[in-house]
Amino acid sequence: xxxxxxxxxxxxxxxxxxxxxxxxxxxxxxxxxxxxxxxxxxxxxxxxxxxxxxxxxxxxxxxxxxxxxxxxxxxxxxxxxxxxxxxxxxxxxxxxxxxxxxxxxxxxxxxxxxxxxxxxxx
Numbered sequence: 001x002x003x004x005x006x007x008x009x010x011x012x013x014x015x016x017x018x019x020x021x022x023x024x025x026x027x028x029x030x031x032x033x034x035x036x037x038x039x040x041x042x043x044x045x046x047x048x049x050x051x052x053x054x055x056x057x058x059x060x061x062x063x064x065x066x067x068x069x070x071x072x073x074x075x076x077x078x079x080x081x082x083x084x085x086x087x088x089x090x091x092x093x094x095x096x097x098x099x100x101x102x103x104x105x106x107x108x109x110x111x112x113x114x115x116x117x118x119x120x121x122x
Contacts, residue, residue: 002026004096009116020081022096034079035106038092050104059104086120093117
């Protein structure tokens with residue numbers, strides 16, 4: 001069964017950090033481009049970052065550049081999103097997705113997880 005499962009969300013104070021995980025089952029995540037997205041209530045979905053499969057090229061939204069870092073762990077078939085210097089405006093449901101192609105961007109969401117909630121508040 002092809003599946004993506006996110007975890008690692010929670011409540012954090014402004015300036016804090018979280019690491020989100022996107023674990024794949026039923027396919028080898030490393031073969032494909034993976035995107036992280038977020039959506040807050042009443043707002044449109046926003047692409048946060050995407051990582052290509054071949055050389056690991058990454059593409060970050062301007063809003064998270066310098067604060068968020070995407071990485072892969074091939075042994076765990078998992079992609080991580082390290083989020084530092086979090087701001088209240090980062091509050092959203094975060095989810096990962098893939099189109100089962102090599103290159104970014106992810107646009108068709110052929111496999112997408114349920115998401116994990118991140119809340120940044122004091």
